[in-house]
Amino acid sequence: MSFAVTLPDQGQFAAWRQAARLAISHRIPPGKIDWAGGAGLFATDPLPDSPGPHQARVPEQFVKLAGSVIWHSAPERFALLYQALWRLDAREGEPLSQTDPLGRRLTLMTKAVGRDIHKMHAFVRFRELPSDGRRRFAAWFEPGHNTLEPGSSFFAKRFADMDWMIATPRLTARFEAGQLAFHPGGARPDLPEDASESLWATYFANIFNPARVKLDAMRSEMPKKYWKNLPETRLIPDMLKDAEARVQRMREAAASAPRPGAAAVSTRYRATMPAAQDLPETLAAAQHAAQQCRRCGLCEAATRTVWGEGSATARLMLVGEQPGDREDLAGRPFIGPAGQLLRHSMAAAGLDPASVWLTNAVKHFKFSPRGKQRLHQTPDRQEILHCRWWLGLELSFIRPDLVLALGATAALALTGRDDPMTARRGQIETGLHGGPVLITWHPSAILRQRDPGARARMTEDLAADLATARHHP
Incomplete structure (x- = not known):
């Protein structure tokens, strides 16, 4: 006995899926079904009205594949899909694999459908x-x-x-x-002219780049069978004829020398700067020389060198990591969120910022751009070592009795050690300059702490270390 299935013009996937479920439940072989609706020479019957006893199970991959192949224009698509369903249910080979002739054909049909949908969206x-x-x-x-x-x-x-x-x-x-x-569907309707088409054609002609014309690639992305319904394609033949002459005109109009101001801003303003002293003799001369620092690559992106500030005869020097976004723009250390926390803790400990020297181990802001924001990045070891020269000048001119190292970067720059901070915090170590260095938390590390309890403890540690620094003999 042979069976015939007639599928509607709309909703074919749902209709085929229902018919295929019914047929496989009665174990009707692929060769016994005419998916063209019984238009052949032999008599056929409709599928049974109710489901049979057999329950077929197929992988989700097949359902997804069938949902794409069903839109192909090949008349045999329904029969090919049912053949794959039959083989999956009977476990006859791997009909979804590209190594299988059936699987390969279904995969190619899926790709053709995907390309056709893409072309519709584009054209x-x-x-x-x-x-x-x-x-x-x-x-x-x-x-x-x-x-x-x-x-x-x-x-x-x-x-x-x-x-x-x-x-x-x-x-x-x-x-x-x-x-x-x-x-x-039907014949092409009589659509009115659209005024925007001339505007679109003008835009299309002006963005056309004859120097990048690749005819094979163009025809691959915009097949000629679609040209008759695209308003811009009527311009293509004339544009292609004029392509070589237009390329020549572009060559002749090209600039022969860089325009004024094309050089990087940093290159131009540094070229006009007076040369810095090789070894500054005063703190002011060191600050002037630091503005022209090119000891590492951080100077290229930062706005300016952020030098220390405070008392040039201070008994206490506070050294942080590097300037942040606010400091880089203003040219002053410790004025951002971390600086505000530090200054608040100093006030609680009875320390006047004007009586100490506030500076950083690295003098330029290191960051990564993220939209309109500049996100902080920790300086690496080489950047810290390059900038230690400027920190050494500050130490030699100010000669503090004690240096407070705020965070791991400052501790590394001052002592040469990068041991974990937890064991070092609150301890006094001997710095590379020969003087005492008290290790404590950096205020930014406190601000980054998500645990309220840990943040409170670290804030108390910082206040205690500032008090110790104030009373250091």
Whole structure:
């Protein structure tokens, strides 16, 4: 006995899936089903009305594959899919594998459908229709496969605020008042001229770059079968004829020398700066020389060198890691969030910022751009070592009785050691300059601490270390 299945023009995937489930439940072999509706020479019967006893189970991969292949234009697509279903249920080989002839063919059909949907999204050109209220648009398109149904959801999402119609020879999609529906297709409708097409053609002609013309690539991305329905393609033959002459005109109009001001700003302003002393003799001369520092690459992105400030005869020097975003813009150390926490803790410990020397181990802001923000990055060991020369000059001119190292970077720059901070905090070590160095937390490390209890303990540690520094003999 042979069976015939007739599928509707719309909703073919759901209809085929229901028919295939019914057929496989009765274990009807692929060769016994005519998916063309019984148009052959032999008598056929419709499928049984109710499901049979057999329950087939297939992987999700097959359902996804069938949901794409079903839109292919090949008449045998329904039979090929049922053949794959039969083999999966009977465990006959691997019909979904590309090493299998059936699997390979189904995969190629899936890819063809995907390309056709992509072309529809790229090459549909709407024209505005007369309307008294909600704006209305219409387009004519000739897809290579039956892809109007799966491809229309893209337009429904993108043009949800207007009514539109896409007509094809097989089906017509209509989107009206937010509802998408499908109707029979037909001949190309008579669409009115659209004033925006001339504007689009002018734009298309002006962005055309003849120096980048690759005809094979162009025809691959924009096949000629679509040209007749695209307003811009009528310009292509003339543009291609003039391509070589236009390239020559571009060469002749090209600049022969860099425009004034093309050099990097940092290159130009550093070229006009007076040369710095090789070995500054005063703290002021060291500050002047540091403004021209190029000992590492951080100077290229930072706004300026941020030198220390405070008392040049201070008994206490506080050394942080590096300037932050606020400090880089203002040219002063410790004025951002971490600096405010430090200054508040200093006030609580009875320390006047004007009586100490506030500086950083690294004098330039290291960051990574993220949109409009500049996110802090920790200086690496080489950048710390390069900048230690400037810190050494500050130590030699100020000669503090005690240095307070705020954080691991400052501790490394001052002592040459990068041991864990937890064991070192609150301890006094001998610095590379020969003087005492008290190790404590950096205020930014406190601000980054998410645990409220840990943040409170670290804040108390910082206050205690500042008090110790104030009373250091």
